[in-house]
Amino acid sequence: MLANHIIVLDAVRAKKNQAFKKDLCQQTGLSWGTLCKTVDSLLAGGYLNSRKERASRPGRPIVPLGVEGWAACFAGMDVGAEHTRVLFADLNLEPLFQQEVPTPRYTDPEPFYAWLTGVYNAALAASGVACERVRTLGLSVSGNVDSEHGVIVSGGNFGMAFGANLPVSALASRLGVPVFAMSTQVAAVWAEYQFGICAGYGNLVNIGLGVGIGSGIVANHVLLYSHPKRPVGYIGHILIPGNDHICSCGFKGCLEAYSGGDYLVGIARERFPQRLELHGAAELDRAAAAGDADARAVLDTAAAYNAVGVAAMIQLYAPDALIFSGRQSRADGYVYQRTIAELKGILPRERRNCYIGITSLGAYQSALGAMRLGYEHWELA
Numbered sequence: 001m002l003a004n005h006i007i008v009l010d011a012v013r014a015k016k017n018q019a020f021k022k023d024l025c026q027q028t029g030l031s032w033g034t035l036c037k038t039v040d041s042l043l044a045g046g047y048l049n050s051r052k053e054r055a056s057r058p059g060r061p062i063v064p065l066g067v068e069g070w071a072a073c074f075a076g077m078d079v080g081a082e083h084t085r086v087l088f089a090d091l092n093l094e095p096l097f098q099q100e101v102p103t104p105r106y107t108d109p110e111p112f113y114a115w116l117t118g119v120y121n122a123a124l125a126a127s128g129v130a131c132e133r134v135r136t137l138g139l140s141v142s143g144n145v146d147s148e149h150g151v152i153v154s155g156g157n158f159g160m161a162f163g164a165n166l167p168v169s170a171l172a173s174r175l176g177v178p179v180f181a182m183s184t185q186v187a188a189v190w191a192e193y194q195f196g197i198c199a200g201y202g203n204l205v206n207i208g209l210g211v212g213i214g215s216g217i218v219a220n221h222v223l224l225y226s227h228p229k230r231p232v233g234y235i236g237h238i239l240i241p242g243n244d245h246i247c248s249c250g251f252k253g254c255l256e257a258y259s260g261g262d263y264l265v266g267i268a269r270e271r272f273p274q275r276l277e278l279h280g281a282a283e284l285d286r287a288a289a290a291g292d293a294d295a296r297a298v299l300d301t302a303a304a305y306n307a308v309g310v311a312a313m314i315q316l317y318a319p320d321a322l323i324f325s326g327r328q329s330r331a332d333g334y335v336y337q338r339t340i341a342e343l344k345g346i347l348p349r350e351r352r353n354c355y356i357g358i359t360s361l362g363a364y365q366s367a368l369g370a371m372r373l374g375y376e377h378w379e380l381a
């Protein structure tokens with residue numbers, strides 16, 4: 001449940017910062033008393049403005065409310081398998097600054113916290129945002145996160161084994177800002193729901209095709225949180241008959257253990273040890289696009305497996321839209337195009353009206369979603 005000040009700020013923003021209390025009451029469903037109290041506290045904090053010069057008619061002006069963008073900032077950080085991205089946004093949730101650095105291999109909690117702190121502080125310094133203006137940090141991690149208890153359980157794609165169990169409170173105290181954590185795909189689909197081409201669609205699935213393969217789900221306008229013991233959208237670990245590769249999770253036959261970026265490279269190495277030019281994810285995809293039979297042999301299977309996983313998500317959630325993101329989701333990419341073609345081949349006719357496309361939010365998709373989720377957990381002092 002969102003706090004009243006978040007509900008009101010969202011509603012004012014939705015009115016393009018020209019909101020009247022009467023309309024807000026209707027829009028938010030809050031009682032008149034609660035609305036007035038919330039608006040007053042936001043005005044007192046400087047988070048809302050009501051500028052008289054906006055009145056255009058004679059007589060006693062009815063002054064619209066607007067969000068004071070510069071009154072607060074919100075950080076979003078996404079620790080990916082290969083890259084970590086940080087962004088800062090203002091109270092209108094407009095990004096002010098963004099930065100990307102490589103993700104190191106995980107060794108131990110202390111160096112990991114120190115590294116995260118360094119990345120955050122360097123981005124903050126480069127952004128010119130004063131540290132006291134940042135209200136929350138939303139942190140998404142390519143791995144398992146227990147959002148309820150604020151614990152990063154694993155980050156297998158950058159070497160953090162299951163059971164690492166890092167409390168984010170330790171990071172919050174280093175940074176001096178409250179931290180709310182979630183998995184990358186939870187952040188990704190929430191970014192789509194809030195800011196994407198299909199924003200506001202009640203049923204959305206985001207599929208991340210990258211080093212790992214994951215998915216995030218919004219069902220009936222509700223964001224489904226994944227929990228390590230109650231996983232949601234673990235498409236990467238759907239078992240594919242005929243796939244005998246062992247996954248980082250320990251199971252044999254997981255989708256990710258074939259179609260994940262690093263696994264694909266491993267398979268190319270194993271099958272074609274002499275062909276060094278195929279021993280990279282991007283190289284493999286380019287070679288397949290250019291017609292290389294060996295590269296196609298590897299990627300056609302990956303695409304067929306991907307299609308099984310994606311079709312399962314469509315069957316399970318009947319989404320209005322399915323959005324792809326991650327390094328392997330490129331409109332001109334071979335594995336992406338083959339995946340879509342295979343998917344269309346197996347989808348029942350009734351499901352083919354689901355919109356399918358690539359994210360418009362780019363590489364900062366999850367950082368944006370994380371920022372938004374951090375913002376939603378902002379407590380007004």
Ligand SMILES: [Zn+2]
Pocket residue numbers: 236237247248249250251254256257
């Ligand atoms: Zn697995």
